[in-house]
Amino acid sequence: xxxxxxxxxxxxxxxxxxxxxxxxxxxxxxxxxxxxxxxxxxxxxxxxxxxxxxxxxxxxxxxxxxxxxxxxxxxxxxxxxxxxxxxxxxxxxxxxxxxxxxxxxxxxxxxxxxxxxxxxxxxxxxxxxxxxxxxxxxxxxxxxxxxxxxxxxxxxxxxxxxxxxxxxxxxxxxxxxxxxxxxxxxxxxxxxxxxxxxxxxxxxxxxxxxxxxxxxxxxxxxxxxxxxxxxxxxxxxxxxxxxxxxxxxxxxxxxxxxxxxxxxxxxxxxxxxxxxxxxxxxxxxxxxxxxxxxxxxxxxxxxxxxxxxxxxxxxxxxxxxxxxxxxxxxxxxxxxxxxxxxxx
Amino acid sequence: xxxxxxxxxxxxxxxxxxxxxxxxxxxxxxxxxxxxxxxxxxxxxxxxxxxxxxxxxxxxxxxxxxxxxxxxxxxxxxxxxxxxxxxxxxxxxxxxxxxxxxxxxxxxxx
Numbered sequence: 001x002x003x004x005x006x007x008x009x010x011x012x013x014x015x016x017x018x019x020x021x022x023x024x025x026x027x028x029x030x031x032x033x034x035x036x037x038x039x040x041x042x043x044x045x046x047x048x049x050x051x052x053x054x055x056x057x058x059x060x061x062x063x064x065x066x067x068x069x070x071x072x073x074x075x076x077x078x079x080x081x082x083x084x085x086x087x088x089x090x091x092x093x094x095x096x097x098x099x100x101x102x103x104x105x106x107x108x109x110x111x112x113x114x115x116x117x118x119x120x121x122x123x124x125x126x127x128x129x130x131x132x133x134x135x136x137x138x139x140x141x142x143x144x145x146x147x148x149x150x151x152x153x154x155x156x157x158x159x160x161x162x163x164x165x166x167x168x169x170x171x172x173x174x175x176x177x178x179x180x181x182x183x184x185x186x187x188x189x190x191x192x193x194x195x196x197x198x199x200x201x202x203x204x205x206x207x208x209x210x211x212x213x214x215x216x217x218x219x220x221x222x223x224x225x226x227x228x229x230x231x232x233x234x235x236x237x238x239x240x241x242x243x244x245x246x247x248x249x250x251x252x253x254x255x256x257x258x259x260x261x262x263x264x265x266x267x268x269x270x271x272x273x274x275x276x277x278x279x280x281x282x283x284x285x286x287x288x289x290x291x292x293x294x295x296x297x298x299x300x301x302x303x304x305x306x307x308x309x310x311x312x313x314x315x316x317x318x319x320x321x322x323x324x325x326x327x328x329x330x331x332x333x334x335x336x337x338x339x340x341x342x343x344x
Numbered sequence: 345x346x347x348x349x350x351x352x353x354x355x356x357x358x359x360x361x362x363x364x365x366x367x368x369x370x371x372x373x374x375x376x377x378x379x380x381x382x383x384x385x386x387x388x389x390x391x392x393x394x395x396x397x398x399x400x401x402x403x404x405x406x407x408x409x410x411x412x413x414x415x416x417x418x419x420x421x422x423x424x425x426x427x428x429x430x431x432x433x434x435x436x437x438x439x440x441x442x443x444x445x446x447x448x449x450x451x452x453x454x
Contacts, residue, residue, distance in 0.1 A: 029420055
């Protein structure tokens with residue numbers, strides 16, 4: 001039957017070449033016996049339409065041949081959990097290194113919108129390249145392990161060393177019945193933290209990002225920023241870099257559900273430094289006059305602005321100190337409870 | 345196909361997969377070639393389509409559970425399969441397992 005020959009020829013093209021003749025000979029014997037049965041039942045040969053229906057029922061040649069292919073994975077189930085862990089770790093460390101590198105490069109040169117945008121737009125491509133290399137590496141291990149399983153005995157038994165005692169302690173939030181922080185919100189915090197950092201770095205060159213239309217008035221304003229704002233600005237950048245890095249590390253360690261008391265203490269403590277710098281400014285001169293001759297005209301307004309800033313800084317400082325004391329107190333209390341519980 | 349039907353179909357295929365292997369091994373205590381095996385299983389109420397059965401025979405043979413030989417029958421060369429000695433052992437153990445599962449399900453349903 002010509003149609004069957006054409007069908008088997010099409011199947012053969014998609015079969016593993018080493019076994020294709022053998023498989024086709026077997027399929028031919030089976031199909032011819034089936035055809036013979038059908039024709040005996042009907043008492044006549046199949047019409048072209050009936051033969052087409054029959055072969056259609058068996059399935060497209062490519063699909064029939066696919067069943068004879070060995071099951072193939074780029075990365076198989078034994079290796080996949082390790083791959084996912086390594087991919088996640090490498091991507092996050094790459095992101096941290098990239099962020100630090102980009103910030104350092106921007107800090108050493110001129111901070112401009114186009115340079116920051118360029119750094120941000122380059123990030124996904126960079127991450128994809130890294131992820132691609134990790135995937136290729138694991139695909140190579142899978143390829144080798146499939147063909148030489150005796151050389152990779154640990155792959156199948158990689159989880160055999162696991163013991164329940166290595167499990168992390170019960171999370172506090174779970175104990176108190178509170179909903180722990182989700183992975184999505186932890187990732188969002190890192191992403192928005194990074195975007196905030198970019199925004200912060202853009203402010204010196206593009207003050208409208210902070211002041212809006214008011215920035216247009218700056219060149220014509222009789223006031224200017226005091227020099228103290230430069231180190232204060234870089235301290236604020238440093239605080240945010242520390243925070244983003246800390247949260248990235250938490251994500252990599254899988255510790256995003258744990259309470260962030262230590263982070264809060266460290267960030268609050270570092271955050272007190274720029275506030276202290278501002279409070280230490282002699283006569284609280286946060287803004288000065290561009291032209292000393294304008295003292296008579298704008299002196300009162302300048303004093304009022306500087307006084308407002310001084311009180312604002314004092315209030316913020318008080319809040320940060322209270323937060324710090326509160327976090328330290330809770331941490332001490334928890335440590336005391338743990339110690340008391342262990343002694344019982 | 346609706347989501348529920350699709351889900352049912354996937355679960356049904358999953359449920360059948362192991363049973364088909366067991367049925368093929370059971371039937372191959374007697375020698376068969378692909379088409380007669382398929383017919384024999386269908387006559388006993390287990391329909392298996394060609395694309396599942398024929399590659400399954402190849403896999404079972406590669407795993408050492410079946411032996412095969414090409415032989416001429418009715419003027420046509422056919423590949424005959426039969427349970428190997430390893431296959432007989434494994435089949436016995438699988439059968440015990442299947443009967444235990446079957447009995448458990450039966451108990452659960454009572």
